[in-house]
Structures are given as C-alpha cells and as structure tokens.
Amino acid sequence: MKQATFTPFPADWARSSHFQYYTKGFVKSVNSMTVRIDVTHFLAEVKRRNLKFFPAFAALTGQVVASIPEMCTAVDENGTPGYYSYLNPNFTIFHEDDKTFSDVWSEYDADFDTFYRNLVADAEQYHDKKGIKVKEGQPANFFCISCVPWLDYTAYCPVNYGGAPNLFPLLTFGKYTEADGAFTLPLTLTISHACMDGYHLSLFFHTLQQQLNCF
Template sequence: MFHVVDFEKWERREHFKYYTERLKCAYSITANLDVTLFKESLRKNNLKFYPSFIYCVSYNINSMPEFRMRLGENSQLIVYDIVHPNYTIFHKDDHTFSDIWSEYTDDFYKFYDNYKCDMKKYSHIKGVKIKANQPKNFYCISCVPWLTFTGYSTYSSESTPSLMPIITYGKYHEENGKWLMPFTVTISHAVADGYHVSKLINSIQETIDKQSFLVSDGVLTPPDA
C-alpha cells in the first residue's frame, strides 16, 4: 500500500521540482559506523552479521518517508507504507553474484527467519534475479566485504537518478580499539538532502548500539522524528 504525496502541502515541493526538472542529480555520502557493540552482541546471541545488519538498515529506512518514495502511475509521487530489502549473494566458485529479496517486518526474529528461508532456497541458484515476484516497493543493499573504503558512488549513465536509496557497506576494521565499517547511502537529491541522510545514518548507529531488537519480542518502536 502507498499514499500519494500532496504537493500543495509538501514542504519539499520546490526542491523536488528543481532536482527533477532542472538539475537531475543524485549524491552519495559515506560515513564510518561503529559496529563494536553490535558485533559483540551478535556473537553472544549466535546471530549472523549480514541479516541482522540488513534488518537494522531496513528498520530505519522504513521509519523515514523520504526513503520510501517512488514515482507511481502518471508520474505521481508516492510513499510506500513499507519497503523490502533487495540484497546480494556472492558465489565463491565463480565470483558472480545474485540478487534476492526478503519480506521485511518490524519483528527482528520473523525477518531473520524470512532471510534464512530465502537463503536456504535460493543461495545456490545462479543469475542476476533469482527470486521471482520482486515487489515494486524495494530498496537495494549490498556489501563489499573485501575492502575498507572511504567513498563509494553508484550511478547509471544517461538515466534519471533513482528515488530508491542504494546502500553499500564495506569491510569493518579495527581502529583504536573500535571496529569501524564504511557505510554509503546513494539517493536522488529530489527526495532527500544531507539532513535526511545524516539522520538515517545516525539512527542506524543508535539502533546497532542499543540492540533493543534482540529482546524477546524482537519489535522496535520507531525513533523520534
């Protein structure tokens, strides 16, 4: 489900018009996340980093309407009620990857089970898109686990910048007793400014620090606006 943005009441209507009609641009912001507490908590709870981190990112993206915007029918700007993560599987034998998506839910343990079921069914299948019926309301997240980078940019030649956020993170490394991990958000300037991306990254850091989703019910409440 989704709702259509009311342009007459939307505070970003002039910004959206400018960045879709006059200056069609996207941008990327890379910052280090401190995953020290997160790694230790996952180790104690015998949980995998990849699905747990995808959940944390998905939870925060779903908490902010700026990252759930898309163009619908008749070029209407819509905001989905929920978006699902589309992530990648790396095949070690031939060094290719496959795209897969899992259904998102605020309940961490249900999402973790969704991920495990999808991995069990699709992880050995080759191809770019290996799970059918990918919903329109998705976003992309992937990892470059072989490299600690300081910047990352994703773009398509001669195309309009996507309103969908593209998330990329890299290899975490130890520095002064902390484990730091590069994290990049790429987004169209039409829907999100530096303020919104900063808020997203800071909220993800807060989520992985508190790890409150690891309580018995596994359900988080949205962060304050």
C-alpha cells in the same frame, strides 16, 4: 505477502519544488554519502545471540529505512510522488566459484526476529542459483543493500547513466575493522537528490547508529 501502503505527499509538501527540480529539471543529481559506522556493540550482540552479521545488519537497516518517509519515496501510476510504508530489501549473494553474484529480495517485517529469519531463509534457498535475478516477484517497494566484504573503503558511488536517477536507496557497506577496541565499517547511502537532501542523509546515519548502539 503483506502489501505496503502508498501515501501521496500532501499538496503543501515542503519539498515539492525540490522533487520537481531534481526529477524534471536540468540537474538530475544523486546524493552519495559514506560514513564510518561504529558496530562494536552490535557485533558483540550478534555473536552473543548467534546471529549472522549480514542479515542482522540488513534487517536493522531496513527498519531504519522504513522509519524515514523520504527514503521510501516513489511515484504512483499517475506520476504522483508519495512514499511507501516500508521497503523490502533487495540483496546480493556472492558465488565463490565464478565470482559472480545473484540478486534476491526478502519480505520486510517490523518485527526484527521475523525480518531476520526472512533474510536468512531466502539466502539459504537461493545461495546456489546463478543469474542476476533469481527470485521472482520482486515488489515495487524495495531498496538495495550489498556488501564489499574484502575491503575497508573510504568512498563508493554507484552512478546511473540512464537519465533520471533511481528513487530507491542503494546501501553498500565494507568489511569491519578494529582499532583501539572499537569495530567500525564504511557504509554508503546513494539516492536521488529528489528524495533526500543532506539533512535526510544525516538523519539516516544518526538513526542507524542509535539503533546499532541499542541493539
């Protein structure tokens, strides 16, 4: 498995005081934004290429995550803030028989086709394994992505009651629906305010929409 590089933010990092404020200060808040994403073109291409929607969407999303350093924020063993060169997706597999889910991760790749195959292979290998964590060796550089395929929702906000919010991104999307020939779905990004402000959240959604439109 490839190893992601960790790059410390420079000493004159513009968001240094913001990072300290939202990790060490009184306000350890989380940003959560839900945006309706247009997947009309993407869905047509997925069907044309005979791909599966979830791994294709997760792979494309993972490539966008890797392109935004703030989304890959972490701290090293000395507590120094920096960013990984990419994050590996951690996704969920739903078990229809008992309505539980299992947690699986896949290896990131800058090549979409390779990335997609990694996700499909892991989903197939672990689809019948029960328990929260069913694939060992999850690396430190990861983001979470899951789907609520039964619902077209308007807001979704996972809350961390354990103190300081997690630095890694949480991505959740709902079922896609059609209106006037356009297919859209709700996508929620939840992440510590220490990592991303409103500008960076907006950058993620705009970039992802561009990639979906060009897929």
